[in-house]
Amino acid sequence: MSKLYVIGTGPGDLNWLTPAAKQAIEQSTDLVAYGLYLRLLGELTEGKTCHEQDLGEEISRARNALDLAASGKTTSLISSGDIGIFAMATLVFELLDTSPKAEWSNVDIEVLPGISAMQAAASRVGAPLGHDFCAISLSDLLTPWETIEKRITCAAQGDFVISFYNPVSKKRDWQLQKAKDILLTCRPASTPVILGRNITRETEAITITTLEALDPTQVDMLTLVMIGNSESKVLTVTPEGKPSKKWVYTPRGYSKKLV
Amino acid sequence: MSKLYVIGTGPGDLNWLTPAAKQAIEQSTDLVAYGLYLRLLGELTEGKTCHEQDLGEEISRARNALDLAASGKTTSLISSGDIGIFAMATLVFELLDTSPKAEWSNVDIEVLPGISAMQAAASRVGAPLGHDFCAISLSDLLTPWETIEKRITCAAQGDFVISFYNPVSKKRDWQLQKAKDILLTCRPASTPVILGRNITRETEAITITTLEALDPTQVDMLTLVMIGNSESKVLTVTPEGKPSKKWVYTPRGYSKKLV
Numbered sequence: 001m002s003k004l005y006v007i008g009t010g011p012g013d014l015n016w017l018t019p020a021a022k023q024a025i026e027q028s029t030d031l032v033a034y035g036l037y038l039r040l041l042g043e044l045t046e047g048k049t050c051h052e053q054d055l056g057e058e059i060s061r062a063r064n065a066l067d068l069a070a071s072g073k074t075t076s077l078i079s080s081g082d083i084g085i086f087a088m089a090t091l092v093f094e095l096l097d098t099s100p101k102a103e104w105s106n107v108d109i110e111v112l113p114g115i116s117a118m119q120a121a122a123s124r125v126g127a128p129l130g131h132d133f134c135a136i137s138l139s140d141l142l143t144p145w146e147t148i149e150k151r152i153t154c155a156a157q158g159d160f161v162i163s164f165y166n167p168v169s170k171k172r173d174w175q176l177q178k179a180k181d182i183l184l185t186c187r188p189a190s191t192p193v194i195l196g197r198n199i200t201r202e203t204e205a206i207t208i209t210t211l212e213a214l215d216p217t218q219v220d221m222l223t224l225v226m227i228g229n230s231e232s233k234v235l236t237v238t239p240e241g242k243p244s245k246k247w248v249y250t251p252r253g254y255s256k257k258l259v
Numbered sequence: 260m261s262k263l264y265v266i267g268t269g270p271g272d273l274n275w276l277t278p279a280a281k282q283a284i285e286q287s288t289d290l291v292a293y294g295l296y297l298r299l300l301g302e303l304t305e306g307k308t309c310h311e312q313d314l315g316e317e318i319s320r321a322r323n324a325l326d327l328a329a330s331g332k333t334t335s336l337i338s339s340g341d342i343g344i345f346a347m348a349t350l351v352f353e354l355l356d357t358s359p360k361a362e363w364s365n366v367d368i369e370v371l372p373g374i375s376a377m378q379a380a381a382s383r384v385g386a387p388l389g390h391d392f393c394a395i396s397l398s399d400l401l402t403p404w405e406t407i408e409k410r411i412t413c414a415a416q417g418d419f420v421i422s423f424y425n426p427v428s429k430k431r432d433w434q435l436q437k438a439k440d441i442l443l444t445c446r447p448a449s450t451p452v453i454l455g456r457n458i459t460r461e462t463e464a465i466t467i468t469t470l471e472a473l474d475p476t477q478v479d480m481l482t483l484v485m486i487g488n489s490e491s492k493v494l495t496v497t498p499e500g501k502p503s504k505k506w507v508y509t510p511r512g513y514s515k516k517l518v
Contacts, residue, residue: 001498010277018374020274059513082388084381086511090389093508097494106498109506111382115277119372122343126370129341130349131402132410134393134419142512143390151391151417158413159406160393235356239260239365247368249352252345253401254318 001108003027004069005076006092008083008114012040013200016120021112025076032065033078040080040201049073062091070103082116086137086165117224118163121196124206126235126247128194128226133161133250138168138175145175152179156186161232161250164225168216176216176225183211183227192228192248195219208234208246260367262286263328264335265351267342267373271299272459275379280371284335291324292337299339299460308332321350329362341375345396345424376483377422380455383465385494385506387453387485392420392509397427397434404434411438415445420491420509423484427475435475435484442470442486451487451507454478467493467505 005024010016025031025044035052038045051068053061065077079087089111096104122129134155140148155162162183167176183191189212197205197220207218211227219225231251238244264283269275284290284303294311297304310327312320324336338346348370355363381388393414399407414421421442426435442450448471456464456479466477470486478484490510497503 001501013279015279015282016277018269018275018277020272023274059516082378084378084386084388085392086389089382090386090508090511091513093385093494093506094510094513096496096506097492097508098514105496108498111385113374113378113382115372115374116378119341119343119375123348123370123372126352127343127348129343130345132393132395132407133344134391134414134417136391137511142516147418148391151419154413154417154419155393158393158410158417160410160413233356235352237355237364239367242260247352247355249349249356251353252349252396254350254353255357257318257401 001106002069002072003074004065004107004109006083006089006109006111007076007078008087008112009037009041009078009080010115011117011120011200012080012198014042016115016200018112018114021114024110024112028074028076030068030073030075031078032061032068032075037078037080058088058091062088062095066092066095066104066107069107070101082114084111084113085116085135117165117196117199118226120199121194121206121224121226124196124199125194125208127249128161128192128228128232130250131161131229131252133163135163135165137165138179139166139172140175149178149182152182156183159229161229162227166221167223167225168219169221176219180211180214180216187211187230191230192232192234194226194248196224196226197222208248260365261328261331262333263324263366263368265342265348265368265370266335266337267346267371268296268300268337268339269374270376270379270459271339271457273301275374275459277371277373280373283369283371287333287335289327289332289334290337291320291327291334296337296339317347317350321347321354325351325354325363325366328366329360341373343370343372344375344394376424376455376458377485379458380453380465380483380485383455383458384453384467386508387420387451387487387491389509390420390488390511392422394422394424396424397438398425398431399434407434408437408441411441415442418488420488421486425480426482426484427478428480435478439470439473439475446470446489450489451491451493453485453507455483455485456481467507
């Protein structure tokens with residue numbers, strides 16, 4: 001039975017790639033991915049046939065991966081982050097369901113998760129995902145804006161910590177401001193906001209700001225935007241003789257026991 | 260500066276432990292964790308001083324980890340899954356914030372995320388987390404039930420895929436049934452439900468059922484319960500001469516482009 005690995009490689013640093021995902025890549029002859037994700041893999045791609053396809057060519061990429069695997073080539077379809085979260089995995093199954101080819105049914109599919117952008121960003125600032133949270137894609141290319149707006153409103157009313165994926169792109173520049181406006185109706189202006197960009201990569205940047213000060217023009221498609229809930233806190237720790245460090249955490253209620 | 264690693268080790272299989280987390284454990288002299296999590300690490304704990312503390316002793320565990328690190332011992336505080344998600348990381352920062360000791364401010368803290376239970380369960384059945392989702396802990400030990408119920412209601416109204424952590428314990432047996440009742444008011448009875456138990460461990464069990472058929476008495480504290488959104492689908496693939504395999508995915512809307 002031919003094999004298709006569907007792999008999330010984490011935020012970028014190969015030290016955050018699981019051994020299971022690494023082994024799957026090593027066993028593959030063919031890798032299918034957006035070019036940036038292949039470059040992040042460095043030497044792991046050596047000797048492999050790399051099928052680079054651009055952003056926007058997701059359907060073709062998933063079809064290509066299924067076709068390659070069906071032809072007998074051990075294939076990896078690769079995304080950074082977790083391929084199961086706002087990424088290519090769901091498209092593989094959507095194709096299998098809605099426009100299948102007979103030969104695809106003989107492909108043995110294995111999905112291997114990776115560390116997602118919200119987890120990477122959270123870890124750099126402490127523990128903002130310590131209590132109930134949600135993840136919302138702000139891309140309205142495939143989802144009607146009304147659906148997205150409803151979800152933002154419900155997440156705001158439920159006081160969830162919120163991670164926004166795909167917050168901004170060259171063609172989409174107003175959605176994050178709209179989301180901010182909705183959240184300000186339910187949440188304090190001082191609510192902590194985290195911007196995580198290229199976490200674990202050379203150009204890593206982390207910003208801790210507030211909901212009121214969140215400036216959507218400072219956010220791009222490589223940025224993960226995380227909004228604290230009404231109880232999320234910023235904490236400053238100052239080690240002796242060293243600069244202060246800010247942390248963000250969302251308490252789970254242990255303080256009642258700490259009295 | 261003394262070091263405290265705050266580490267998520269993933270669902271259990273060491274092949275799903277990131278190299279960054281593994282290296283941190285290797286560099287530590289002292290490991291602090293619930294006993295089960297240490298046993299899952301196997302040989303990695305050899306030669307380390309292991310500080311096992313029971314469930315319910317979370318505050319003491321976090322204090323112990325901070326004290327050990329402050330005393331100069333390179334220490335790892337360990338949870339399975341992602342320690343930033345419904346786990347110990349937030350408690351470390353809550354302690355630093357609300358009942359600090361002076362010596363703790365000189366501890367260099369590094370949080371290393373792991374693959375969380377929802378990601379592990381999702382990967383085994385396909386891509387149920389392919390669109391907007393949330394995670395809710397059903398434990399009302401530290402969070403008032405009214406807050407949890409409000410979040411379930413908002414998540415239901417927003418049509419999020421929902422992962423329930425801590426769905427049931429020996430002392431808490433009615434919350435999951437209540438959550439099911441709320442969801443049935445907003446979501447079809449046929450909505451796919453995934454029960455993932457001990458994923459990647461020897462006793463791994465995955466069940467795909469429906470919201471209507473979800474039986475809370477079949478769920479325990481080691482089970483991750485995931486409820487699809489109104490568009491989540493179950494797909495059956497039958498390879499030649501092999502048994503059928505069921506997959507679950509939540510489409511992102513590519514079908515509009517597939518026509």
